[in-house]
Amino acid sequence: MPSIVSIEQVRKTYATGLTALHAVDLRIEEGEILALLGPNGAGKTTLISMTCGISSITSGRITVGGHDVARDFRAARRMIGLVPQELTIEIFEKVIDTVRFTRGLFGMPPDEDYIRRLLTRLSLWEKRDARIRELSGGMKRRVLIAKALAHQPRVLFLDEPTAGVDVDLRRDMWEMIDELRGDGTTVVLTTHYIEEAEAIADRIGVINRGRILLVEEKETLMRRMGRKQLTIELAEPLGAVPAELASYNLELGDEGRELVYAYDKAAERTGIASLLAGLTAAGIRISDLRTAQDTLEDIFVHLVRAEDREAEPEAADPEARAAEQAEVYP
Numbered sequence: 001m002p003s004i005v006s007i008e009q010v011r012k013t014y015a016t017g018l019t020a021l022h023a024v025d026l027r028i029e030e031g032e033i034l035a036l037l038g039p040n041g042a043g044k045t046t047l048i049s050m051t052c053g054i055s056s057i058t059s060g061r062i063t064v065g066g067h068d069v070a071r072d073f074r075a076a077r078r079m080i081g082l083v084p085q086e087l088t089i090e091i092f093e094k095v096i097d098t099v100r101f102t103r104g105l106f107g108m109p110p111d112e113d114y115i116r117r118l119l120t121r122l123s124l125w126e127k128r129d130a131r132i133r134e135l136s137g138g139m140k141r142r143v144l145i146a147k148a149l150a151h152q153p154r155v156l157f158l159d160e161p162t163a164g165v166d167v168d169l170r171r172d173m174w175e176m177i178d179e180l181r182g183d184g185t186t187v188v189l190t191t192h193y194i195e196e197a198e199a200i201a202d203r204i205g206v207i208n209r210g211r212i213l214l215v216e217e218k219e220t221l222m223r224r225m226g227r228k229q230l231t232i233e234l235a236e237p238l239g240a241v242p243a244e245l246a247s248y249n250l251e252l253g254d255e256g257r258e259l260v261y262a263y264d265k266a267a268e269r270t271g272i273a274s275l276l277a278g279l280t281a282a283g284i285r286i287s288d289l290r291t292a293q294d295t296l297e298d299i300f301v302h303l304v305r306a307e308d309r310e311a312e313p314e315a316a317d318p319e320a321r322a323a324e325q326a327e328v329y330p
């Protein structure tokens with residue numbers, strides 16, 4: 001089956017000369033939820049804007065439902081709903097009127113039953129006659145989603161849907177996205193929140209510096225890339241990692257009461273047996289052992305850092321990177 005969205009060798013160079021995307025290839029399958037994860041400035045919004053026909057494509061080709069977004073803009077755009085990052089909305093309009101109007105803009109016949117169901121699903125039905133300016137920020141965001149879905153698009157793009165919203169609204173959005181999937185709508189969202197991607201996405205694309213580093217099923221990604229950690233609780237605390245165990249790259253934690261060993265569970269030899277033997281030989285007594293799996297966040301940070309190091313070897317100073325990451329992922 002052809003992909004609902006096909007992005008082939010797409011490049012974007014802005015008038016400033018900045019190349020925001022470098023020959024990106026991406027296929028989005030009908031009915032899936034794809035999360036695009038990436039730090040600030042990675043190119044996520046640029047990619048969405050080009051797919052929605054808002055920003056021109058420097059080179060390459062994007063089709064939606066088989067329609068070329070540049071040459072056959074109207075047909076492609078009709079298949080797309082877009083919830084932009086910024087609140088762009090007619091504040092003096094009534095909720096229901098703005099949604100009806102948007103449906104009309106796409107040439108769809110009125111369908112009051114659909115609009116009622118849509119507003120009800122977004123908890124907006126009670127507010128249908130309110131002027132948008134009277135609504136809270138979270139409610140305004142729901143109106144943007146209602147507008148994006150007014151013409152029953154097959155693909156919904158959500159650019160940072162839950163940036164700055166409270167926990168309840170975030171959960172509601174996740175539920176709504178799940179329901180949309182139930183209807184067969186394809187959903188593409190960009191996010192900084194890794195837990196968001198972890199909670200709702202079927203596939204995850206990681207984008208950094210205008211390049212897609214990978215696109216993979218969430219479960220596969222976590223299985224393939226996830227490293228494991230063995231934490232060894234010690235009967236007596238250590239002041240330093242013993243020299244004879246230096247080759248294991250151990251880290252001392254909990255004020256010397258734990259040794260932490262990171263290993264690749266897919267490797268033929270994890271090194272655990274010899275490490276434990278080494279500890280015994282060094283006279284170190286163990287009181288307990290526990291293992292933990294990398295989270296998606298660990299995987300993501302690891303991937304992005306590795307690529308940044310490759311792109312800018314001089315910027316590989318771990319302290320500078322940690323400070324930068326803390327800024328990006330507070």
Ligand SMILES: Nc1ncnc2c1ncn2[C@@H]1O[C@H](COP(=O)(O)OP(=O)(O)OP(=O)(O)O)[C@@H](O)[C@H]1O
Nearest residue numbers: 014016018020038039040041042043044045046047
């Ligand atoms: N209109 C524009 N003109 C020039 N440069 C732009 C323009 N829009 C975006 N950029 C630059 O392109 C790069 C990618 O920006 P983009 O907004 O696509 O990133 P993003 O991944 O969506 O970031 P964020 O998470 O901060 O929204 C950035 O370096 C940005 O400064």
